[in-house]
Amino acid sequence: MGIVQRVCPSARAGILYIYAVSACVLLLVTVAYMSYGKSPSAHILRAALRASYATRINSIFESAAKLHTKPWAKLATLADDFGSRLSGSQGLDDAIDWTAREMRADGLDSVELINVTVPVWRRGSRSASYASLISPRHADLAVMALGGSVPTPGPGEALEAEAVVVSSYGELRTMGAIGSADGKIVVLDAAWVSYDENYEYRSRAAVEAARVGAVAVLVRSLTPHSIYSVHTGGMHYEPGVVQIPAGAITTEDADMLRRMQDRGHVLSLALALNCSVGPPAPSANVVAELTGRTHPEQVVLLGAHIDAWDVGTGAMDDGGGVVAVWHALSLLHSLGLRPARTIRVVLFTNEENGLAGGQAYAEHYASELGNHVLAIESDSGVFDPRGFYAAGGSSETAAALSAVATLLSHPPTHVDARAMTSALETGADISPLLAAGVPTLELQADGGVYFDYHHTRADTADKIDPVELNRCIGVLAAMAYVVADMPETLPR
Template identity: 50%
Template sequence: GGITAPVLVVASFDELTRRASEVPGKIVLFNVPFTSYGETVRYRSSGAIEAARHGAVASLIRSVASSSINSPHTGAMRYDTTVRQIPAAALSVEDAAMLGRMQARGEEVVVTLKMEARTLADAQSRNVVAELRGTERPEEIVVVGGHIDSWDVGTGAMDDAGGSVAAWEAVRLLKQLGLRPRRTIRVVLWTNEENGLRGATGYRDAHAAELDNHVLAMESDNGVFKPSGYYMAGGAAALAVTREIASLLSGIGATSATEGGPEADVSPLAERGIPAAALNVDGSRYFWYHHSDGDTKDKLSPRDLNECIAAMAVMVYVAADMPERFPRAAAADSVRRRVPR
């Protein structure tokens, strides 16, 4: 079984269009070097659509990874109902580059593609929610969390077990220290971030009546590497407060405050005008492991994780205990996710 066909290697959607007459009956390989996740992930998410539009029988991509040790990186892709739904898969960076070199030498490359992936019926999953109840304004809520689902390669240590643990431990630390803020701090560990975001949208919908009382939402979903400060999506006033909070972290060198975000699971809340914070971490190695067999616990540094916990604890405690509510923009700013999935 499977598909056996010649391979056409291209380096961009533009090259695919220029060589459209060569595409019919071929497997298209997008051999696109990593520049940034937001730029390069387009070939994973839409490559099959564009290849099918020109008559390809399958679509392959060079893994969306900033480094590789011969390990494919997976992730979400999509189809368009107006074109044929063709098989799509990711190759390791090394294999994609090799096929590109072979084509450049004038060799005909023929590949047999046999895939066993299938889409199963939806199964029920649940968010995990815990609270440190506020002492004076318990109805006002600061949300902090990560997502508890991961892809089926590796164990999701960085994406996003580390972020989930950091959020949980930040609130556990506050409780252990006997710190009881004015407002409620709610830990939410979201499900189904990777291929649907239904945990995040389900939380928003289930708590629709409370959204006006959501003061801040914070998430860590870029790995728990060495933190340098915070990202904030929520307007100039929110960013100014974030700078003040970041100044408390001089001891660990995490004093930056930058406009950016929101991350995926807090984006449904940010779209309703709720300020959204995220850790700014040294993500230089994040896409080495992202969505691959390499995303395992040994990549976590206990010191870096502890500093991420401290940074999250400081942000959510101050937001929950400051006399005034965390400022919202006068009108909801346009929301753009900083890191598409």
């Protein structure tokens, strides 16, 4: 895919006045740093940042609110017109081209496609993938292969085996020690705690079940609530461990199978999954910039992932993030708010089943990662913004980011995103940057319903509220702008 650059018109004249007025206030921030070495007192830094940036932050929040349904309409187009966007699909290729075209139309300084080779896995036809309870009675069970699963053996034939329901890997290993999972289909029915806690019951399920001799594994969908919804997601195999088919079933069916087993029934299941692996395919990260005024080589990154699972339309995960970071940059551009450092939006490809986009970005810019001041990702939904999760950097980084976060409140538009929560990791796409020493943030939004729809056919545009999306745009724009414009570079 080609590389195209566009140069935007000069900044709006009106903003020059704001710069002039704020120049003396910026001096305060500099003095705050100079007086206190690399770590001015939090109180002084907060006061200096507020004095310098409050007017511009308010303008960002008010302008974001006035975007009305424009960003949401772009999200609906991305989700509806291109649909699911699994790596290697036409939908993803078309979505990448459309988004790049739209961003160029917004007049950003540069919009480039950086080529990335992505792995290809296909679910196969829905009619040829099914699960059934065949004993002690017959019942159809909704099922989806986990992304990356091998198919069941024998095209057109179902794997039939006795099933055993377990609630933890501990229980599975105990069973394995006496050979009682041998040749069976394991149903992994781990109670929902949180996505982070339950994640390993999807990602490692096939490995753990194969180790005790199982022929296939079905995991309870990772969700706190269900209306008979199946949630797919990534999984992996390990060298030296037999690769067995892995799928997800609904929480309702997992509960039912558990109850039947508890009543002493011997369960038998039939399972057919006809997924396949294809040759790696070309794809791309979309990279767009607002070039810094005085330190263009220093970068504040705003990222999201443009690929999505092949079920639903990837509106929440992560179409909302894509639209939010894109419109955060376009909003700053339209307001003439060009910061001292560069703000770079990256729409990563292949987050869901490979992370090739995130890895390729870190490799492509390897020599420039020392100049990556901060990487921010939005990949946890664009519901009402609460603040950020922070990982990486030092206590000085945390203090400075917390000082910036105190600015992220604007009662007239109901924005209150001042929470800064320390975390071990943030967005998956920026994890290679975190590993390279770049401080990272992830937008923290109200997560109330996120995992109800995550990786399901119900991940559609109606789940996103236009007003909340605009608040996320404002919060991302404000955080990126202040960090990209502060007199002193964010300490590491």
